Every structure is written in structure tokens, then in C-alpha cells.
């Protein structure tokens with residue numbers, strides 16, 4: 001395993017799916033057939049290799065992205081597990097950032113569910129080439145061709161059927177490979193490890209020929225060579241077909257679709273072949289973009305082990321008190337025992353160990369190369385989203401953007417023993433999860449946790465209890481607001497004070513003015529030149545930003561505001577960073593007092609699915625919650641209502657919807673924007 005795989009044979013992939021489509025079971029079977037795991041751990045036994053976290057086993061859903069490595073034919077497949085629940089979009093986004101291709105798993109009965117659409121769109125944003133696997137062909141109601149239509153209509157993708165199923169539901173026995181025109185049948189006795197390939201059975205022949213035509217037509221639309229041969233009725237070899245499919249998949253023109261049943265051990269080996277044949281290697285995708293940390297000049301290094309090092313930390317886990325950082329290496333070589341440079345922190349860090357991650361064990365390696373995804377021990381300060389490079393050839397890769405928390409709860413340790421552990425546990429959680437924020441409420445002294453949704457915080461609390469035996473009382477969830485202002489307002493402050501025997505003097509006049517929604521905070525220093533020494537400007541900026549961060553009305557961060565310093569003055573020998581920082585902060589408070597600051601609340605995109613006869617109730621209920629219905633679309637016998645609703649009005653919605661629709665309605669929700677109350 002530790003022998004070096006050429007970069008062209010590496011496949012960094014994610015498996016994306018709606019909850020319950022069977023992602024964990026598919027991953028399990030991949031590990032089984034690639035020989036990494038010797039026992040099939042059924043999800044319902046709580047033994048799945050990937051889901052090693054206790055909480056995931058209890059809930060039966062996958063929360064964290066674990067990376068695991070396995071070997072298939074000549075390829076090294078590194079699987080980054082991605083969750084299906086939208087409350088964990090951070091996990092999906094960070095996985096998408098470092099993978100090169102993905103397998104979308106769909107349920108043959110449910111097809112493309114709203115959350116599969118969400119995840120699919122995220123993958124579109126990152127230009128990730130995909131193949132699709134229609135799982136659960138054994139279930140009652142399984143309908144391969146219906147899912148194909150859904151992929152076309154809901155995901156607006158062009159499916160390329162490279163297989164069709166033989167039988168369905170309990171008579172599903174295998175597939176017809178439309179590339180080689182062979183029938184593949186799995187042997188139930190050997191957990192699907194053995195299968196036979198042979199000529200297509202007579203009763204399937206007509207259908208197989210018909211879909212082979214469809215495959216050739218679809219492929220001809222994107223590949224000229226295939227088109228010429230197809231129109232000329234010339235023989236097209238398997239190699240030619242594979243190469244055309246590979247190019248079209250990588251160019252994201254087509255999505256090859258396959259099927260099977262992971263639970264009944266059918267269809268996984270051809271899926272592994274498709275990962276190897278059709279998904280890109282790190283060499284097949286555009287080189288990662290970065291900038292020079294000082295000059296901000298665009299930079300890119302080739303994905304080669306002799307190029308300068310560039311790697312991105314995409315996840316940090318605290319394991320037994322040690323920080324394990326997961327990094328994707330884009331170029332160069334990472335060596336154990338050597339220093340690397342973190343351009344964000346402007347600091348060197350030592351790589352003490354490099355680990356190749358298998359699902360439940362780690363293998364130590366001395367070096368890792370472009371294309372690899374590894375665990376690193378030894379990094380002390382670096383965190384998720386930061387770059388590692390060499391101090392000689394510095395590069396800064398694009399940072400990961402994390403959504404801001406929208407919901408918070410107050411927690412209180414139950415006993416003295418819980419109190420003692422709480423700080424340490426929270427530190428671990430915040431290091432691992434950049435979307436979780438902890439702060440102490442200045443008025444009440446309570447600890448406030450903020451996160452991405454109710455489920456996100458619920459899981460944190462339950463992990464505290466189960467994994468760390470730390471019990472807390474939990475307050476009811478509160479919406480996290482932002483503050484902003486309507487019109488420009490000016491502020492002034494004079495700071496002239498003796499601190500520890502030294503006089504500090506600073507004077508600042510500034511203006512706070514509204515920016516467009518979503519712009520954040522901008523700072524500009526427009527005081528006359530040489531009014532204060534240039535090296536104090538960063539202190540002014542720091543003080544001003546900090547003041548805005550602590551808000552005005554209720555202490556929520558101010559957003560979408562420009563700070564313009566108009567005048568500044570100092571006295572020689574009485575200037576200090578401290579003085580300028582405090583003075584800028586006071587001037588901002590002064591401007592906020594003068595101006596009209598208001599609250600912004602989180603608005604959510606909500607999608608509600610209800611049968612026709614409950615639509616009236618569902619819309620009425622959304623209206624009473626202050627929701628705005630944006631569209632209503634029929635999907636088979638179900639109506640899909642898309643609306644935007646203030647998060648504050650969505651508490652208890654799942655219970656309300658269930659009782660209004662006798663359990664038939666479902667919904668999904670994700671953060672849209674902050675807007676005026």
C-alpha cells in the first residue's frame with residue numbers, strides 16, 4: 001500500500017447522497033471488495049467501518065467526513081465521506097473542495113430527493129465530475145428509469161446509461177453492461193464477491209440493443225469521433241467508448257449512470273471500475289489556483305511531486321488530545337520531520353508524522369506527494385482552510401468560506417465535575433468545527449453555543465454527553481442576529497490617558513456608512529497623509545473592526561458597513577498601538593450611538609413537500625410564519641412549495657407540519673441571507 005501510485009492512477013472521490021440512499025452501505029461494500037475490511041458491517045448493526053463515531057451509530061447518519069484509502073486494480077481510491085444532511089453543509093463543502101470526482105448515490109425508489117439536489121448543486125459550484133449509482137434496486141417500487149428521468153429533470157444533468165438492470169425488486173439479479181454488451185450476474189452465496197459475465201439472455205436482447213443505441217446517440221452528441229463512427233455504422237471498440245465517456249464525464253457534459261443494490265452485494269465491482277475508468281485523476285483537473293501571499297500575484301504549481309509544495313488543510317480532528325490535521329496535497333512532496341510554512345499565520349510548523357488514513361486504522365508514511373490526502377500530526381497552530389507550503393516558494397490557496405452561525409443556545413454545566421471538563425471539550429469542538437462558535441454572555445455569565453441549525457447544536461450536546469461524559473442544561477434555541485445601519489453617521493473620540501506610568505494620546509474622527517447586503521465590513525483610512533505614522537493604521541483598523549464585531553443594540557456583529565477614517569492626530573512620544581486601537585473603537589461606538597442601527601435576522605430557504613390535498617394548510621401555515629411563497633411545482637402526486645421564512649418563525653415547524661399533514665409532509669431548510677426584521 002505504501003508503494004507509490006502514479007498520480008494518474010489516484011482517484012480522490014466523494015460519495016454524495018441524500019440521507020438513507022445507502023451511502024454508508026455503498027462505502028462499506030467498496031472497502032470490502034477492495035480488501036480493506038474483512039467483515040461487512042451492516043449499518044443497522046451499528047458496525048459500519050466509516051461511522052465510527054458513537055453518535056453517528058446512534059443516529060444512523062453520517063456526520064463527519066472521514067477519508068479512507070483503498071486499492072482497486074491499478075488505482076488508489078481515496079474516499080472522502082460526505083454527509084447528506086444540509087445542517088452539515090460545511091462538511092460537504094470542505095469535502096467538495098478537496099475531491100476531484102464524486103459518486104452520487106440515489107435510492108431506486110425515492111430517486112432525487114430535495115437534499116440530493118442541494119448537494120448536487122454544491123458539487124456543480126465546484127465543477128466536480130460525477131457518476132451516478134442507483135442503489136436499492138432490490139426494494140419494492142424500485143424504478144431505474146424513473147430515477148434517470150429525475151436526474152435529467154431535477155438535476156438538469158445529462159444521464160448516460162452505461163448499464164440497465166436485469167429484473168427489479170426481489171427479482172433484481174444483475175445488470176447489462178451496455179459498453180461491452182455483456183450480462184453480469186452476481187452470486188448470492190459469496191456476498192457478491194463472485195459474479196459471472198456472459199452473453200445477454202435472449203429475453204433481454206432487444207432492450208439491451210435499444211439502450212445501446214441510446215448510449216451511442218447520447219455520446220455522439222458530445223463526441224465527434226463517436227458521432228462519425230456511429231453515423232457511418234462503423235465498429236466502435238470498448239476502448240474508444242471508454243475514452244469518450246471518460247472525456248465527457250471529466251468535461252461535465254455527461255453523468256454515467258449505473259445501478260445495483262449495495263445491501264444485497266450487487267453492482268459494486270462495476271462501480272469501482274467506473275470510478276477508475278471515468279473519474280479524473282488529480283492530473284486531469286485544472287491545477288489549483290493560489291496567490292502569492294505578499295504580491296497577491298496569481299500562482300499555480302503543477303500537480304507534480306517535484307514542484308513546490310502546496311497543500312490545503314480541510315479538516316482538523318482532536319484525537320486523544322492531539323491535533324490530527326487532514327490535508328490534500330496539490331503539488332510537491334510533504335516529508336515527515338520537516339518544516340512547512342503557513343502563509344496565513346506567517347509561521348513555520350513541523351510535520352512530525354504523516355498518516356495514510358484507512359477507515360479504522362492509520363498507516364505511517366515518511367513522505368506524501370501531489371494528489372495524496374493524508375493526516376498530519378505535529379501542526380500546532382494551523383487550522384481548517386489554511387495552506388501549507390515551503391517558505392521559499394510561498395503560495396496561498398483560496399480560503400474556505402464558512403457560513404456564519406444562525407442559531408444559538410445557552411448551556412450550563414450540571415455539576416462541578418461537568419464545569420471542569422466543559423472548557424476543554426468546547427475547545428476541542430471549536431478546533432474541529434469552524435462553524436461552531438462559543439462565547440460567554442457578558443450579562444449573564446452563561447456559555448453560549450452558536451451553530452448552523454438546531455440539529456447541529458443537538459448533536460454537539462449529545463456528543464458532549466456520550467463521548468465526554470459532560471452533562472449540561474440547555475436553554476431554548478435563539479436566533480442569531482446581525483446589526484447594520486441605514487444611513488451614514490460620524491463619530492469622534494479623544495483618548496488621552498496615563499496607563500502604567502506612560503501617557504497615551506490619540507484622536508480620531510470617522511464615518512460609518514451602509515454597504516450593500518453581503519459586503520461585510522470594509523475599512524479605509526482617508527485622513528490627511530502623515531497625520532499619524534503609517535505603522536499605527538493597522539491598530540486603528542483593528543480597534544474599529546473589534547468595536548463593530550461587538551455590535552450595538554444587542555451585541556450582535558455589525559455587517560455591511562464601511563469604516564472611513566476622516567481625521568486622526570497624535571502627539572509625538574505619546575503614540576501607541578494601544579492608544580489608537582482603543583480610540584478607534586471609541587469613535588465607532590460614538591458613531592453607532594449617533595446613527596440608526598437595526599437588527600438583521602437570518603432568513604431561510606424552505607422547501608416543503610406535501611400531497612395535493614394538504615397544500616392549502618401548508619401554505620396557510622407558511623403565511624402565518626411570515627413566509628413568502630416563491631414557487632409551487634408539482635412533482636408526480638406531490639406539490640413542492642419553495643418559500644423564504646425568517647428562522648425565528650421556524651421553531652417547531654417539523655411537528656406542526658407533521659400534524660397538519662398527518663405525517664405526509666416533509667421539508668428541508670437552508671440558510672439564505674440576513675435581512676431586515
Ligand SMILES: Nc1nc2c(ncn2[C@@H]2O[C@H](COP(=O)(O)OP(=O)(O)OP(=O)(O)O)[C@@H](O)[C@H]2O)c(=O)[nH]1
Pocket residue numbers: 017018019020021022023024025026043044060061062083084085135136137138139260261262263264
Ligand atoms: N433494500 C436495500 N436497503 C439498503 C440498500 N443499501 C442500503 N440500504 C439500507 O438503507 C438504510 C440506509 O443506508 P445507509 O448506508 O446508512 O445510508 P446513508 O446514505 O449512508 O445514510 P446516512 O448515513 O444517514 O446519510 C440502511 O438501513 C441500509 O441497510 C440496498 O441496496 N437495498
